[in-house]
Amino acid sequence: MRLWQFSAKRNIALEVGCSTKMAPLTYLGMKLKNPILAGAGEPTVDYEHMARALSQGVGGVVTKSVSFSRELAASYEHCRWAILDQDRRICSRGEFPKHFTFFGRGGIPLEPKGWLDEIKKTMELADRVGAVVIGSVATGRLEDMVEFGCKLERLGIPAIEIDAGCPHPGEIGGSEKELELVTSDDVARAIVKAMRSEIRIPLVYKISPEVSDIVKTCQVVMEAGADGVVIGNRYRGFLVDIWSGRPILDSWGGIGGPWVLPLTLRWVSKVFESVKDITISGSNGVGSWEDIVQFIMAGATTVQVCSAIMVHGYGILGDMIRQVEGFMEAQGYSSYDEIKGIAVRRAKSYQELYSDAKIASIDDDLCTRCYSCQDACFYGGITTTPDGPRIVNQCKGCGMCEMTCPEGAIRLVPRTEVRCCVGE
Numbered sequence: 001m002r003l004w005q006f007s008a009k010r011n012i013a014l015e016v017g018c019s020t021k022m023a024p025l026t027y028l029g030m031k032l033k034n035p036i037l038a039g040a041g042e043p044t045v046d047y048e049h050m051a052r053a054l055s056q057g058v059g060g061v062v063t064k065s066v067s068f069s070r071e072l073a074a075s076y077e078h079c080r081w082a083i084l085d086q087d088r089r090i091c092s093r094g095e096f097p098k099h100f101t102f103f104g105r106g107g108i109p110l111e112p113k114g115w116l117d118e119i120k121k122t123m124e125l126a127d128r129v130g131a132v133v134i135g136s137v138a139t140g141r142l143e144d145m146v147e148f149g150c151k152l153e154r155l156g157i158p159a160i161e162i163d164a165g166c167p168h169p170g171e172i173g174g175s176e177k178e179l180e181l182v183t184s185d186d187v188a189r190a191i192v193k194a195m196r197s198e199i200r201i202p203l204v205y206k207i208s209p210e211v212s213d214i215v216k217t218c219q220v221v222m223e224a225g226a227d228g229v230v231i232g233n234r235y236r237g238f239l240v241d242i243w244s245g246r247p248i249l250d251s252w253g254g255i256g257g258p259w260v261l262p263l264t265l266r267w268v269s270k271v272f273e274s275v276k277d278i279t280i281s282g283s284n285g286v287g288s289w290e291d292i293v294q295f296i297m298a299g300a301t302t303v304q305v306c307s308a309i310m311v312h313g314y315g316i317l318g319d320m321i322r323q324v325e326g327f328m329e330a331q332g333y334s335s336y337d338e339i340k341g342i343a344v345r346r347a348k349s350y351q352e353l354y355s356d357a358k359i360a361s362i363d364d365d366l367c368t369r370c371y372s373c374q375d376a377c378f379y380g381g382i383t384t385t386p387d388g389p390r391i392v393n394q395c396k397g398c399g400m401c402e403m404t405c406p407e408g409a410i411r412l413v414p415r416t417e418v419r420c421c422v423g424e
Helices: 045-053 071-076 117-127 142-155 177-182 185-198 214-224 258-274 291-297 307-312 315-330 342-346 348-356 371-378 400-404
Strands: 003-007 014-015 025-027 031-032 036-038 060-062 080-084 102-107 132-138 160-161 204-209 228-231 236-238 253-256 280-282 302-305 358-362 384-386 387-390 410-414
Touching: 014 117, 025 214, 025 371, 031 228, 036 315, 045 060, 045 117, 060 117, 102 307, 117 132, 117 142, 117 177, 132 142, 142 185, 160 185, 185 204, 185 214, 204 214, 214 228, 214 258, 214 280, 258 291, 258 342, 280 358, 291 315, 291 342, 302 315, 307 315, 358 387, 371 400
Parallel strands: 036 060, 036 302, 060 132, 132 160, 160 204, 204 228, 228 280, 280 302
Antiparallel strands: 003 014, 025 031, 080 102, 102 253, 236 253, 358 410, 384 387
């Protein structure tokens, strides 16, 4: 079904709602038409921006967080971003690679004037197009967090995200030093307990990737009363322009982007595997629809997109939804629950892999005797003969030669299939 809303401010028509054959999914007790959320950040900073996300058919939006720190708000007012390419050079002319690095110095604003009205208006639009709006509260004094959380609950918001993973507080300094303790499990427990003592709607805790043990932190916040977790926020980073000898953007900053996907998926998968019945929203690492599928197969129920919107525009959300749904249909899946955690359940321990030993096998008809395979082998597994390269017993089946061969002449096979090789 397609609905149309009109935005007088921008004088544009917003196409909202997407048809789908997928069964709805449940997230924190809410029914979502798809697992893709516009994550908390600049793309959800006000009604107009959230409406643009909703126009692409997302399952929901997470509002920009509200801060209680004037120092964090000042950083927001002086934000600066850099999108870097594969050589870590700042992009220009609107040319951005698929696996960009998103580096920047941002912050979180104090509650904007009329913010609750903006959220209410967004909720009304979301209701009309079959989506949800999730509120977001940054860390600060517990009394302030609870007070604003109660405001959101009275407004009718269906769930609240506790943004405890913002990368910027630790770099701001100043008088509000408690902001640096977002990596402490004791602080995480206290925050969730305080919020839960006054708030009945679902709470989801957004975790910093810099905590010492994300699995443990997830267990702590769930025991304290959280209903789910977001894994995770951006890292803190530092990049250098070697030609000027100065830091890029002249300082430290938060860093993320599609390159970080394997790091985030590691924790999503470990938490899914280790914490029983936990609800996970994946964040930090999405650059394409394939990344969204990876998040779900690693154990996430929903996947949040933020940096990719800032880099490529809101249209990428609609593209991702259509491509994910096309993939699901082509693969014969009828619901997202079918694939949630599927890769984790199929993952093997290192020890289990030892009984599945592989060895390289060379197709002589394709081999051109370039010996690039031998250059790529660090284990003495390939030797030179008058007839070309040959695999010997020292081959560990690591796969380097298979990936290096320009002719595709090498493949890995079970070691039991190779009856004879040089050195036996």
